[in-house]
Structure formats: C-alpha cells, structure tokens
Amino acid sequence: MSVLIRNGHVIYGEDFEIVKADVLIEGNRIAKVAKGINEGADTVIDAKGRVVSPAFVNLHTHSPMGLFRGLADDLPLMDWLQNHIWPREAKLTREYTKVGAYLGALEMIKSGTGTFLDMYFFMDAVAEVVEESGLRGYLSYGMIDLGDPEKTEKELKEALRTMEFIEKLNSDRVQFVFGPHAPYTCSIALLKEVRRLASEHNKLITIHVSETMAEIGQITERYGKSPVVLLDDIGFLGRDVIIAHGVWLDSRDIQILARNGVTVAHNPGSNMKLASGVMPLQKLLNAGVNIGLGTDGAASNNNLDMLDEMKLAALLHKVHNLDPTVADAETVFRMATLNGAKALGINAGAIKEGYLADIAIIDFNQPHLRPVNNVISHLVYSANGNDVETTIVNGEILMLDGEILTLDEEKVIAEAERVSEKLA
Ligand SMILES: CSC[C@H]1O[C@@H](n2cnc3c(O)ncnc32)[C@H](O)[C@@H]1O
Numbered sequence: 394m395s396v397l398i399r400n401g402h403v404i405y406g407e408d409f410e411i412v413k414a415d416v417l418i419e420g421n422r423i424a425k426v427a428k429g430i431n432e433g434a435d436t437v438i439d440a441k442g443r444v445v446s447p448a449f450v451n452l453h454t455h456s457p458m459g460l461f462r463g464l465a466d467d468l469p470l471m472d473w474l475q476n477h478i479w480p481r482e483a484k485l486t487r488e489y490t491k492v493g494a495y496l497g498a499l500e501m502i503k504s505g506t507g508t509f510l511d512m513y514f515f516m517d518a519v520a521e522v523v524e525e526s527g528l529r530g531y532l533s534y535g536m537i538d539l540g541d542p543e544k545t546e547k548e549l550k551e552a553l554r555t556m557e558f559i560e561k562l563n564s565d566r567v568q569f570v571f572g573p574h575a576p577y578t579c580s581i582a583l584l585k586e587v588r589r590l591a592s593e594h595n596k597l598i599t600i601h602v603s604e605t606m607a608e609i610g611q612i613t614e615r616y617g618k619s620p621v622v623l624l625d626d627i628g629f630l631g632r633d634v635i636i637a638h639g640v641w642l643d644s645r646d647i648q649i650l651a652r653n654g655v656t657v658a659h660n661p662g663s664n665m666k667l668a669s670g671v672m673p674l675q676k677l678l679n680a681g682v683n684i685g686l687g688t689d690g691a692a693s694n695n696n697l698d699m700l701d702e703m704k705l706a707a708l709l710h711k712v713h714n715l716d717p718t719v720a721d722a723e724t725v726f727r728m729a730t731l732n733g734a735k736a737l738g739i740n741a742g743a744i745k746e747g748y749l750a751d752i753a754i755i756d757f758n759q760p761h762l763r764p765v766n767n768v769i770s771h772l773v774y775s776a777n778g779n780d781v782e783t784t785i786v787n788g789e790i791l792m793l794d795g796e797i798l799t800l801d802e803e804k805v806i807a808e809a810e811r812v813s814e815k816l817a
C-alpha cells in the first residue's frame with residue numbers, strides 16, 4: 394500500500410520546519426518528503442490548504458471512560474473516584490467496556506490522535522478495538538490491590554493474562570504495558586513484582602503518581618516519604634516508566650525523575666477540572682525530564698482532543714507563572730508528538746523519511762486558521778479536533794476527508810447511548 398499526500402504545508406522533521414511539499418508513504422513508513430513527487434501511489438490525497446502534521450500521541454488516558462462523560466463533574470479527585478466513578482465502574486462488563494473503547498477510538502481518530510497509552514479494565518476487549526480501529530495502542534490493565542495479598546495475586550494474574558492475549562494478537566500496533574494504578578492503591582509487594590515482571594518481559598510501566606495534595610498526605614503518613622522517593626527507594630523507577638500527572642513534586646522528586654529517565658505524562662485538562670494543581674512544567678523541563686501530553690479519561694476532561702489539550706497546557710503554565718513565554722507553542726506541540734513517541738520507544742511523532750506513517754491532515758481552509766502566519770501557533774492556540782480531516786496510522790487511512798473508514802461511526806455512537814442507559 395502507498396499513499397501520496399500532495400501540496401500540503403508539511404511540519405517536517407524533529408525541528409518542525411514548515412515546508413510546502415508532498416509526502417509519500419510506502420507500507421507503514423514515510424518514504425519521501427519532497428516537492429513534486431512523481432511516483433504513482435494507490436491513494437492520492439490533495440492537501441492544498443491543509444497542514445500535514447504528525448498524528449498526536451495521547452500519553453495518558455482511560456479510553457472507555459467516555460461512557461461516564463458528564464456524570465460526575467465539579468468534584469475533587471478522591472470524591473470523584475470513590476463516590477462516583479468506582480461505583481459505576483463496578484457495573485462494567487467486558488461488553489460495556491468494549492463499547493466505551495469503541496467510542497474512545499472514534500473520538501481519537503476524529504481528532505487526529507494516532508497513538509495512545511491506556512489504563513483500564515477488560516483490556517483484552519480494548520485490544521480488539523485497537524486492532525479493528527487501526528490505532529496504535531499501548532494498553533495496561535489497571536491493577537489495584539489495596540494491600541490485600543489475595544488481590545495482589547489476582548491482579549498480577551489478570552495483567553499477565555492480558556499480556557498473553559495481546560502478544561497472541563501479534564500486532565505491531567497493539568502493545569502491552571504494566572499498569573499499577575497508583576502508590577495509594579497498590580501495595581509495595583505489587584509494585585516490586587511489577588518492576589520485576591516489566592524488566593523480565595521488556596515492557597513499559599505506567600502509573601498515576603503525585604496527582605493531588607491528598608495523595609501526598611496519604612503516602613507521607615503511610616511511608617514517611619513522598620510517592621516519588623518511595624518508588625525510587627524500592628527500585629521501581631527507570632527509563633521504561635511513564636508517570637501520569639506528577640503535579641505535586643518537590644525539587645528532590647524532580648531530580649529523582651531526571652536521574653532515572655522517567656517520563657511524565659502531563660494532563661492539564663484533568664488537573665484543572667479536578668482542581669488537582671499545576672504540574673511544575675518549567676522545573677521539570679529545566680531538569681531534562683521528558684514530558685508528554687495526555688487527556689486523562691473523558692470523565693475528567695471531558696474529551697480526548699489533543700488539540701484542545703495543547704492549548705490548555707500552554708495557557709495554564711503561562712497564567713500560573715505570570716509569564717507568557719512559558720510553554721510556548723513549539724514546546725507544547727513537541728510534548729503532544731515527539732516526546733510521547735520517545736517515551737513509548739517508537740519512531741513516530743515527526744514527518745520525516747523512515748518515521749512511522751502516523752499523520753493527521755488538518756483543514757486550514759477556515760477563517761479561524763487564516764492567514765497561515767504560523768502553523769504551529771495555529772495548531773496550539775486556534776485549532777481543535779474538529780479541524781482534523783484525515784488520520785493515517787501505520788500507513789493505513791483511518792479517516793479520509795472526515796469519513797471514518799475502519800469503524801461504523803453511527804453504530805459506535807448508538808451502542809454508547811444504549812450502554813450508558815444500562816449503566817445509569
Ligand atoms: C484501574 S483502571 C484505571 C483507574 O483509574 C481511574 N482514574 C481515572 N482518572 C484518574 C485519575 O486522574 N487519577 C487516578 N485514577 C484515575 C479510573 O477510573 C480507573 O478506576
């Protein structure tokens with residue numbers, strides 16, 4: 394399969410240079426970026442007046458949670474989780490979760506996301522959805538043992554079962570990740586075993602860390618140290634660890650994250666909506682920590698739109714620092730693309746020869762994106778997911794000119810409505 398994207402404004406390479414050029418995709422890779430490519434292709438896309446961008450990497454989400462969108466707003470994290478979300482999640486079945494995952498996949502394709510790092514339940518069902526949708530999914534079964542040794546064993550067993558299921562799919566787009574939920578819901582025994590298993594099986598780990606002040610209080614009371622120091626002390630941290638949030642970090646925590654090569658998945662929308670706090674972006678960047686961008690679940694955001702998320706990130710850190718130079722458009726765009734891909738160890742997040750062909754084509758023929766004075770600025774400050782016209786992942790076209798090719802859009806939405814009535 395080959396695809397030729399002609400005449401677009403291409404965001405080229407790791408420096409995001411804007412060039413008017415054609416992009417040739419062969420198989421799952423970008424083969425050539427140049428003016429006036431003459432080679433024929435199976436599909437030719439006219440991108441005149443469009444921007445050819447790397448597809449976005451959503452580095453932290455819970456893709457099926459769109460089912461709960463709008464059902465528990467305006468609450469702090471612990472109240473939101475314990476009294477509203479967990480009781481609803483207790484009613485989830487594999488079937489319902491799969492319906493939620495379809496809804497999440499549809500939303501991501503429509504808004505130009507190509508890759509996502511997920512944590513949830515029934516991840517074998519989510520894996521089937523990823524396979525079918527054409528997305529690139531890094532999937533973790535979220536483990537919670539609350540210090541109960543019987544649960545520790547059960548959770549590890551389910552994680553390993555999920556890993557085997559995903560390995561059997563033998564897909565280069567679907568990968569298993571270990572996902573202990575958080576230091577306040579997981580025992581030390583579970584965390585240590587996850588660390589051992591991840592090293593043994595060469596898998597990534599993702600975990601919520603230092604999200605709220607309440608968490609810092611709980612962990613300090615239980616262990617006499619911060620969540621990051623705790624994880625460091627048990628040898629949990631490493632280049633293969635992606636922590637979600639990292640809002641409440643002191644300078645010692647930041648040095649530990651930098652020393653261990655840990656990536657932080659920043660979720661500004663969720664952090665603002667749950668009033669969790671503001672991640673110390675500038676301090677983390679100064680320390681050399683890799684920062685990606687995530688939406689968190691659609692019940693705390695309340696969507697999976699990475700274009701929205703970039704704007705939230707940029708504005709949040711400017712106002713928090715009372716400094717408009719903080720979180721400039723290019724820094725935030727990098728977080729939403731290359732940095733996420735780097736954390737996952739994939740050659741994606743840039744339009745360049747040899748990179749994976751994960752591309753979003755954005756329609757700039759609209760008043761809010763004209764004149765085309767500054768492409769990256771427009772994407773961060775002016776665009777949103779509805780402006781994405783075409784999404785390509787691994788060289789496969791998932792949405793073309795607004796039409797979803799891999800999923801039945803009407804059916805996905807109708808099923809989500811049906812299941813949401815059952816869960817109410
Ligand atoms: C065990 S599967 C994942 C688990 O995480 C819950 N969740 C969703 N958003 C957050 C968040 O911001 N912090 C902590 N936990 C979160 C989700 O509802 C599932 O129970």
Ligand SMILES: [Zn+2]
Pocket residue numbers: 453454455601637689690
């Ligand atoms: Zn989360």
